[in-house]
Amino acid sequence: MTVMTWQEGDIQAKYESIDKDTPIPTDRQIEVDIPRCHQYDELLSSPQGHVKFRRVLKAWVVSHPDLVYWQGLDSLCAPFLYLNFNNEALAYACMSAFIPKYLYNFFLKDNSHVIQEYLTVFSQMIAFHDPELSNHLNEIGFIPDLYAIPWFLTMFTHVFPLHKIFHLWDTLLLGNSSFPFCIGVAILQQLRDRLLANGFNECILLFSDLPEIDIERCVRESINLFCWTPKSATYRQHAQPPKTAGDNGFGKTATYYSSDYQDMSKTDLSREPLALCDLKAEVSPRISAEDLIDLCELSLAGPTKRTRAGKPKIVAVDIRSAEDFSRGHISGSVNIPFGTVFSPDGELVQCPATGILQNSRGRVIVVICHAMKSAAMFAAHLVKVNFSRVCILDGGINKLKSTGLLTVPSPQI
Template identity: 50%
Template sequence: MFSHVFPLHKILHLWDKLLLGDASFPLFVGLAILRQLRDTLLASGFNECILLFSDLPEVDMERCVNDSIEMYCSTPRSVTYRQHEYQPPPQSKSSEVNADLEMTPIPVSELQSEFCPRISAANLLELLDLQHIKYSRPKVIVVDIRSSEEYNRGAVPNSVNIPFSTVNISERILPTSPETAHLQNNKGKVIAIVGSRGPSMPQFAEVLVKSSFPRVCTLHRGIQVLRSANILVVPGAM
């Protein structure tokens, strides 16, 4: 893995991590390399980029390993879902999860039309940690883009409502509101876009990504899947 562009003494730094990580870890190694070369790549033409990738002697491998581990640990597992990846069986019946909350295969053409990854409902519920079992602070901000009327009939606890209709999609402009300010103040956290199935979630997510929000994802299968988890509440009761 990566041995066609790195000398052996640098590959040694990667081997242990590749063996200990799951099948998604090489992706994060590649992203860590791109992060280091970002400025050079943006300033280069296509042919220069191809030549650069044929030999990578200047990559700081220790930094690459550290960056890839940081990204791997902070990325929800469902974001790197692959249809044919081996999934170990549950350790016990108590660890089994409602199949409706898990990821399902997505056509490549549909993925290519979207600007950010999807997160499963099971992964979202884990990050929400509504019982405060794992985290002392929320790890994710849920943005509900349905209309105010729909939102007020039942929403994810502690979510914020920014209706899709209030966003200038063509100009990529978010409305001025306390909810938008809340997002700006929490740019480092995972932001999960929740709404009805259709084009509105990926379109809203694209606005956030192009507004320099670093960790944006959309809820796979939309908010309807959360009804089976029985977590939606009336906002006034949150």
């Protein structure tokens, strides 16, 4: 398995300097958790394994005084200890590097704001990739809070046996910190038929004893989902703060997908933080103006002919009035005024604009408006009638007015 093993100073010396012997309040919980953690494995269930487990976990707790031990940290530790069984220091170092990237502030004493933001973004990812499933789960009240916290708090190590985790993490570590969302959606899609056929109680029972998951299929499908997700769609204000330029945690040059959105230099076109209540009110994710410009391949000279290099295919849907649209719009965008395609109850009506939307199925649909509430409502209507890959332009058309990228049609002669 590929692990993050970059080093700052002497890992062994640092590990040895940590007091792993003095009793601390967490000791009792660690003693309770270890005998239940991946004990089917010969190494981790051995007396020596328990001693090493205890030392690595205690070293992490002692060396991170701003964080606390949450149940699940033992599961998260297991892959690193197994792979570095004869090198506790390296197991500790890998774990200490992994957590800030994928689980930043998950282990705060009060982590509710971090977890709630994460689960809300996950809900938006379900709606983005599988609106039919999202609609059903929302209708029966089967929200991610009921099943997904152990997934993300342990990066799936509480859900899968070690051999599956190694396979999953080999891919996870190649992506950015948003990749776990795609794994979560891929798991749901393997259970899709059963979820769609059942109500709340049956879904609770299904997840209380999770059925066998084909991990190869999960990896394959999560990669596809990841490649269809615009980077800024999974923006979280509680993610790890930006790292220094050029450092993506792997010592490699960052690509569109491997780098984290929050590590990009912030500009007037970047996504703005949203209050949690406002984030929860929106079914579809927002994307930044810079992402829209990148994915539409726009430049000050107009649309370019650059190769997309595997980026999502995108269509910009401007829902302002025809009059507002004529005053300036994104080149290549289509004008579908809000009131032209939906009936009062949110159903699609038959008209030419509906045909444009139907022809856009399968592409990323970016809803553009001057008012964010209107854009969010239009996007929610699309999701309700099972349009996938729907998102909203953060900040609306106003974000683009200073870019020089808005096109004004030539007057007709």
